[in-house]
Amino acid sequence: MVRKQEEYIMTVKPVKVALIGSGNISYTYLNTLVNGGFHIVDVVGCSDLIPERSKARAELFGIRQMTNEEILNDPEIEIVLNTTQLWNHTAVTKMILEAGKNAYSEKAMGDTFEGAKSNYELAKSKGLFVGCAPDIYMGAAYQTGRKLIDDGAIGRPLIAHAMCCRGYNSHYAAGDPADPHAGSAGTTITHDMAGYYVNVLVSLLGPVKRASGYTKFYNERCYENPNHPRYKEPVSTEIGGLRRGDSIFLSALEFENGVFGSLTFNSESFFPEEPRVEIIGTEGILSLPDPNNFGGWGYDVYLKRVGNAKNGQNEVFRVPFTHGYGDTDPSIPPKSGKREPCHNSWRGLAVVDMAYALRRGRAPRSSADLALHTVEIIDAVERSMKDNQVHAIHSKPERPAPLTPGMFGMGEASIDNIF
Ligand SMILES: NC(=O)c1ccc[n+]([C@@H]2O[C@H](COP(=O)([O-])OP(=O)(O)OC[C@H]3O[C@@H](n4cnc5c(N)ncnc54)[C@H](O)[C@@H]3O)[C@@H](O)[C@H]2O)c1
DSSP states (O other): OHHHHHHHHHHSOOEEEEEEOOSTTHHHHHHHHHHSOOTTEEEEEEEOSSHHHHHHHHHHHTOEEOOHHHHHHOTTEEEEEEOSOGGGHHHHHHHHHHTTOEEEEOSSSOSSHHHHHHHHHHHHHHTOOEEESOOGGGSHHHHHHHHHHHTTTTSSEEEEEEEEEOBOOGGGOOOOTTSTTTTBTTSSHHHHHHHHHHHHHHHHHOOEEEEEEEEEOOOOOBOOOTTSTTTTSBOOSEETTEEBOOSEEEEEEEETTSOEEEEEEEOBSOOSOEEEEEEEESSEEEEEOOTTSOSBTTBOEEEEEEOOTTTOOEEEEEEOOSBSOOOOOTTSOOTTSSOOTTTTSOTTHHHHHHHHHHHHTOOOSSOHHHHHHHHHHHHHHHHHHHHOOOEEOOOOOOOOOOOOSBOTTSOHHHHHHHO
8 A cells, every 4th residue: 555655645646835925824825735744745946025034935945046037937947826915816816717726725715705705716627626725624623523513422413603713903903004904895794704714614514605704804992002102092894995894794504415504703802812612412512622733732513412311411522633633732832932823833834735636636625615615605705795695605625534543743745545
């Protein structure tokens, strides 16, 4: 078996990959793709509008500093990662697809449904892949959760609860000239965080069929910082001439498989982060960790099952991971010597999967439909708030195929087997 896979690795041509947007999150992607031991990907280079940033990343990872044009005009490059800020995702992904390359974008696929849908159609018309982060559903915690559900550990799933509270203080944003779009519609907690929750829910339960709910920007506050130019004025509902993005969001979802779900976001409570994902079934409850983490280091999976009939007590288990790709030790500092968000994660696994998909002639797990699903659900809830209707969701992503159980670190043969 191992020999056969070694032969496969020797014969398969690695997929050349480049990255546009060499900011904070590019560190963890490049670390996975350059240092993760995935021979299927060959990272050529990275670009940024601010050349010092791409230079620093290129030097750190031993790849080429490139311009966007060099990346887009290089006929050898097959996948381009878009790790620019949210409000650039639509335009940069469009540029990648128009250059005839497969695109993988940071979340969300776009800051509007129309923008995301147009790239979905463009990719389809060109026969290209377009995928979107997050890929944490591929990590140890959520693959373990997936296996528990598929093995019947909670019986028949009935209800899914997903919630994220964050304290962005977004209402204080004064229209930073370096970040003129931050805080505007399409850039707040909904578009920033929904992908984490939607992707894991689709992996666990399948796609959402209908959505409705409530969503708004909470503006009953004044600017409280005496140094703010608008101190004591009410927080305005527009920012830099654009509509403020929503900060409170509560939705009701019906999944294709009959499960009812709720997805709640709130960025006004000043918690650093309060994430929840729970799947309630006929025979048990699965509590899953923050879908922003791959698993381990406090991000564990718990299963509550009805205990023995004699004492009637429930039993709660912390379930050991069945799969690899958990987070790595967060106390080990990034190689750059600077603070790098999510530096201990495996972000980029879906790019590896896309590379295998290209070579094996199959669909990638992080499909165009999965990418569009999040933005379509947010859009449906925003419309529901205005028209009091429940909206059908048209994107129907397949449940991404589960990964093979087994631990990372057993050589390329096991990695190839996993994907
Ligand atoms: N920072 C985090 O903690 C974090 C975590 C997970 C996901 N993300 C997501 O990753 C994405 C990027 O976030 P970030 O924090 O790395 O942002 P960032 O601002 O640090 O980096 C984005 C970079 O993209 C560059 N850029 C913008 N438009 C470009 C263009 N047309 N061509 C070339 N370069 C361009 C910018 O100059 C900037 O350096 C966002 O979608 C964000 O939601 C961020």
